[in-house]
Amino acid sequence: MLRRGLMFVVAALVLIAALATPAAAAPGDPTAPPDEGTGNLTLGDKLDSANTEWLQAQATLEASKKRQAELEQQMASMEKELEPIRASVNVIAAAAYRTGGNIRLTAALITTDSAEQFMDRIVLVNTIAQYNDRQIARLTKLQADLAGAKQAIDDEVAKQQAQANIQAKKKQDAEAALAKMKGKADGYVSVNSPLANPAPRNADGTWPKENCIIDDPTTTGCITPRMLHAAQEARKAGFTHFYSCFRPSGPYEHPKGRACDFAADSDGFGGVATGASKTYGTNLAAFFVKNASSLGVLYVIWFRQVWTPAAGWHAYSGGNGDPSSDHTNHVHLSVL
Template identity: 25%
Template sequence: MTSTPSSPPRGRRVALSLTTLVTALVVGLPGTVHAEPGDDEVDIDELNQRAEELEETYDGELLQFTEIKERVEKAEEDLAKIEERLDASRTGVSAIASTRYKSGGLDPALQVVFSSDPEDMFADAAALSYLGQSQSEQISELIETRDEAALVAEELQDEKTEAEELIEKLESEREEVEARIEEYEEEQIPETAGDGTIPASAKGWGWSGASPRMAAIRDEIVMKFGAPYPVGCLRNSADDHGVGNACDFMMSSGGAIPSSTNQALGTQIAQYGINNADRLGIKYIIWEQQIWQSTSRQWTWMNDRGSTTQNHYDHVHISSY
């Protein structure tokens, strides 16, 4: 006759429960979430190389990619810090279980908790006043840190996916955009109102350095809407301002938030640029922390750059082909 194994003695059951706890703490929680990209993961460095190959065709769109890349890098930094906290918290909670076991075994009520599924175990154990406030707080912190790590990891993957989709879209539309650029280059530049009809108060830094097309766009807007503050164009920078293909239509000075009247004026100028983008050869417009691109035909939010001017709340930026 075969015999069935008897139930292990209580001490054995306690040891097994402790093993369950430690395994859940060390293995069940996320470890290094941002490992090297696998076959199904997005490699942001590889996308950056592809973006560099598109630089001659795109400007505003690559600005959008750069912003996504900045958010990816920030999420990676945040995740690394969270994982350090997670490791420290895991060590502390493991010590709770070890100390309680060595001091005389686990209470039967606690044994039941530690023997349950890891998710239920954490939730139940954190609620047990039996453990004492300090130990409960340590377990609660472990749960919260684990959940925070999972959330940041998910946000990181979403950002990488958005970057990949943007690059794939730009690559698919590259020939069409290059044809449009060639068409604008061959087309006659719109007539400009000329210096004689533009008030001196509208002429800001780099006024005379604007390219012929950008000068025509600028003068048409100034003649139609006026200029409450000087309009700046050419400056020493790596963007479109550096080659005279962009102007800033200021709605205030000194980094101040524009008045309600000038805020409405800035919105009118931005909308006028959108309505006449194809005729004038406008490439993109930035206003109030959003960018409108002639390719996508929609406003997209930009990263917070920390000031009214850098976030384009005090001026409308218009770039031309």
């Protein structure tokens, strides 16, 4: 009786475990998520870290250059306004020196012939004094604003240098992570790739941190808003083959909802892509690379090559030597 009870408990636990585990795809199912290999888990983490920081530095750099251009335009406008005001103040100073300033004005008031003439001269003298004060105040403010703008430009240049240093370091980190990958890397680029609509950014141009909060249209999992945007832009551009995004485990950004696999074949993940399927994958990879800045692309993997914003195209191997891990049957996209 005790033995039968123990067997019942074990069976129940097995059933619960089975229910808690996502159902595996049937063998040979072309829509099953591709096994991208486990030999590059560390590589994926390094690429994620290096390229995330590189992209944020690039965004800060672009925003700083835009701010610098605005400041330089303001400076040019202030310099233009400053010229006639400086000349006007110089005239005021020269006139005050030649006429003896307040002594001459006092004399002019004393030598008036009537009370009415005296009041007229009072008004005139007051008007001239107010005008002179305004011109001198404008000159002082403009000079201070100009100095402030010059300092702000210097600050932006220093910020740009700092971001460039970060990018150089992260480029080295990305290249070091890819150094073990041997083989030829021609890269996949096309000037004819369509343009994608940009994903939202922060007010300062940097990329906002996003969580896995959107229902994944390809699985029962979730993806980030930026990943959904990239997938939708690809489909708008005509790349409508089968794709799959969220996975509860595995390499790259799939468990974070920041990665999708786009099949080269129209109906699923087959063998090594050839002919029209390979052309489709090549064009899709080129589309993501061309629109990397607009979509927040972290890296693209296709046909034994990986592209990162920090290091460009490099040779790639998933470690298992099969179409899925070598990405010869699908394009992998990771976003920030």
